[in-house]
Amino acid sequence: MIFIRYENWKDYLKFFPLTSFFLIANVVMFIVLTLNGGARSVPALFHFGALINDGAYVNEWWRYVTAMFLHGGFDHLLFNSFALIVFAPPLERLLGSARYGVLYLAGGVVGNILAIAWYKSIGELTILLGASGAIYAVYGAFLYIALFQRNIMDETSRKTLYTLLLFGIIFSVAVANVSWMAHLGGLLGGFFIYGLIIRLWKPRIFRK
Numbered sequence: 001m002i003f004i005r006y007e008n009w010k011d012y013l014k015f016f017p018l019t020s021f022f023l024i025a026n027v028v029m030f031i032v033l034t035l036n037g038g039a040r041s042v043p044a045l046f047h048f049g050a051l052i053n054d055g056a057y058v059n060e061w062w063r064y065v066t067a068m069f070l071h072g073g074f075d076h077l078l079f080n081s082f083a084l085i086v087f088a089p090p091l092e093r094l095l096g097s098a099r100y101g102v103l104y105l106a107g108g109v110v111g112n113i114l115a116i117a118w119y120k121s122i123g124e125l126t127i128l129l130g131a132s133g134a135i136y137a138v139y140g141a142f143l144y145i146a147l148f149q150r151n152i153m154d155e156t157s158r159k160t161l162y163t164l165l166l167f168g169i170i171f172s173v174a175v176a177n178v179s180w181m182a183h184l185g186g187l188l189g190g191f192f193i194y195g196l197i198i199r200l201w202k203p204r205i206f207r208k
Helices: 009-015 017-034 042-048 061-070 074-087 089-095 097-121 132-148 155-174 182-200
Strands: none
Touching: 009 017, 009 089, 017 042, 017 061, 017 089, 017 097, 042 132, 074 089, 074 132, 074 155, 089 097, 089 132, 097 132, 097 182, 132 155, 132 182, 155 182
16 A cells, blocks of 8 residues: 555655645745734735636746745645545555655646636636646546556555545535636646656656
8 A cells, every 4th residue: 555654754755745844945945924814814815826717916927936835824734735645655656756756746736737727718717726727637547547557556556545535535626615627637647747757758767
């Protein structure tokens, strides 16, 4: 079962440095928001990089990245941190930190781009923030592995992934103020980016 964590915190930092960095960055930015008006303060969110499909902000492309490190409440941060702590480490070990970092960030950006395009198409003003799109990119990579590299993932982990995705879909659609398009976009982004990485920038484990 690849999704069970056995490491102590020292080993976790050693084996999963980039996942640890993402976690720390999320927590630090939450503290920064809290000290500057609160994580639900719209001015603070705008100031520190939240993404909005308003004409005055939509061309500030850096927001597609910075929004991934902001969270609109402790529950939001806690949920995403748990997912990152538990599910991301096996992918970092498999791909290596550099490739994993590219997939995580690029998948999150894809999710944000598609979400902004969706809300713009329906004429709905929205604010996007959170690591969910990037986390779903990790899920997308694991979905590719579960479907096409079955020798890498055991059956129990595969079933856990499918169950996680099923509940994730239900959660994304049923819960208010959750961007299902960012989740779907991240999932699709991670799926296809992983496929490109293992072909164009092969990790050592996949080299013949």
